[in-house]
Amino acid sequence: MSVALINASLFTGTEKLENKALLVKDGMISSIVKNTEVPEGFHTVDLTGLNVAPGLIDLQIYGSGGKLFGGLPDVEGLAQMEDDLLQQGTTGFMATAGTNSDDVVFKAIDAAKEYRHKARGNYLGLHLEGPYLNVKRKGAHPENFIKKGALAEIKSWVERAEGELKMMTIAPEIQDQDVIDYLYSKDIIISAGHSDASYEEALGFLNKPIQAATHLYNAMPPIHHRQPGLVPAIFKLKPYTSVVADGIHVSFPMIELAKRELGNRLFLITDAVTEANEGIYQHVFTGEKYTMPDGTLSGSCLTMLKAVENCVTKVGITLEEALRMGSTYPAELLKGRKLGLLKVGYDANIIVFNNQFKHHSTYLSGKLI
Known part of the structure; x- marks a missing residue:
C-alpha cells in the first residue's frame, strides 16, 4: 500500500518540517511534498x-516482557523483544x-541465527557485551x-554466528591486538566498555580501530583530575558513544556534559532488562530500577522514547536533536543501512508520538504495526 502521512510535525533526521506529507511506497520513503500535493x-x-x-x-537491550534473552537466550525471547519494541x-x-x-x-548465537528467518524486521542482530571485559569494572x-579474548575462540564464535554477530563490547586494554584486528576485519562493531583503561591507553585504541564506547560513565574509571582515565579520552577522540539516559545510571547534568563534549557522536540506548529469577542474571525490579539480588545496579527500565523524553525535559536537548540521538546517530554507526532518516530511498521505519511523548503508532517498512 502507498501511504501519505499528513498534517504532522515531521522530523526527518536533518530538519523539522510543517505542512508536509510524508509519502511511503513499497516499504520506502518515496517523497516529501506539500499536504495539498499528495498524488x-x-x-x-x-x-x-x-x-x-x-x-x-x-x-543494547537485554530483554522484555519477562523474557531475559541476555541471560537465558532463546528464540522466544527475541520474539518477545521484537513485538514489544515495535509497540514502543x-x-x-x-x-x-x-x-x-x-x-x-x-545458545545466544544459535538463537540469533534461527530467529533471523522468523524476524518481523526490526531485529538487527546480536551484541555480545563480554565476556572479554576488565574484572575491575565488571558491574x-x-x-x-x-x-581475556583468545583468537581461536573468537574465530569459532564468529564462524558459528554466520554474520549474526554484529557488535561486541570489550575492554580493549587487556586484549591482544590480533583479537581486535580480527573483529574489525569482520565488520563487527567494537565498543570499549567495562574497561579500566588509562587515558594514554584509550588514546591508543579509540578510533584505532575501536569505533564506539558502551554506556558512558558506567563501568569506567571516574574522571579524576590527576588520572583522567577513559572518559576524557572519549571526549577528546569522540567515538560513537552510548549513554543510558534514565537519571539513575547517569545523572542528567553528566549527560549534559557528555552532549556538550561529544555532539553528534552521543547516542541513546536503553540497556533494558526484565525481571528474572533464573540463571546468573536475576534482575530484581525495585520500582524505579533493576538490581542484582545483592543490590548491584543492573540494567534499566527505559524505553527509547522515554530516553528521548528525558533528554528533552531533563537535559535541555532539543526534540530534533534528541530524536537524532535515538535514531540517526546509531544508524550511522551501523553503516550501510538506510535507517535513521526520513529521506527518499530510506526504509519507511517510522514512529508517531504526541507532544507528551506518548507512543501513537509505528510503521515498519511502510506497514502500520
Whole structure:
C-alpha cells in the first residue's frame, strides 16, 4: 500500500518540517511534498497534532516482557523483544547477551541465527557485551566468566554466528591486538566498555580501530583530575558513544556534559532488562530500577522514547536533536543501512508520538504495526 502521512510535525533526521506529507511506497520513503500535493493512489492518514520521526534504534537491550534473552537466550525471547519494541516505536534493535558460560554464548548465537528467518524486521542482530571485559569494572557481570579474548575462540564464535554477530563490547586494554584486528576485519562493531583503561591507553585504541564506547560513565574509571582515565579520552577522540539516559545510571547534568563534549557522536540506548529469577542474571525490579539480588545496579527500565523524553525535559536537548540521538546517530554507526532518516530511498521505519511523548503508532517498512 502507498501511504501519505499528513498534517504532522515531521522530523526527518536533518530538519523539522510543517505542512508536509510524508509519502511511503513499497516499504520506502518515496517523497516529501506539500499536504495539498499528495498524488492519487496514496491512502491518506491525517496525524494532526502528532509528531512523525524515524523509528528509534536501540543497540543494547537485554530483554522484555519477562523474557531475559541476555541471560537465558532463546528464540522466544527475541520474539518477545521484537513485538514489544515495535509497540514502543523502536524499529531496530540489537539483542544483547551478557558475560556468561561458553554454552550460553553458543545458545545466544544459535538463537540469533534461527530467529533471523522468523524476524518481523526490526531485529538487527546480536551484541555480545563480554565476556572479554576488565574484572575491575565488571558491574553486574559475573567475575568467574570474565576472561581475556583468545583468537581461536573468537574465530569459532564468529564462524558459528554466520554474520549474526554484529557488535561486541570489550575492554580493549587487556586484549591482544590480533583479537581486535580480527573483529574489525569482520565488520563487527567494537565498543570499549567495562574497561579500566588509562587515558594514554584509550588514546591508543579509540578510533584505532575501536569505533564506539558502551554506556558512558558506567563501568569506567571516574574522571579524576590527576588520572583522567577513559572518559576524557572519549571526549577528546569522540567515538560513537552510548549513554543510558534514565537519571539513575547517569545523572542528567553528566549527560549534559557528555552532549556538550561529544555532539553528534552521543547516542541513546536503553540497556533494558526484565525481571528474572533464573540463571546468573536475576534482575530484581525495585520500582524505579533493576538490581542484582545483592543490590548491584543492573540494567534499566527505559524505553527509547522515554530516553528521548528525558533528554528533552531533563537535559535541555532539543526534540530534533534528541530524536537524532535515538535514531540517526546509531544508524550511522551501523553503516550501510538506510535507517535513521526520513529521506527518499530510506526504509519507511517510522514512529508517531504526541507532544507528551506518548507512543501513537509505528510503521515498519511502510506497514502500520
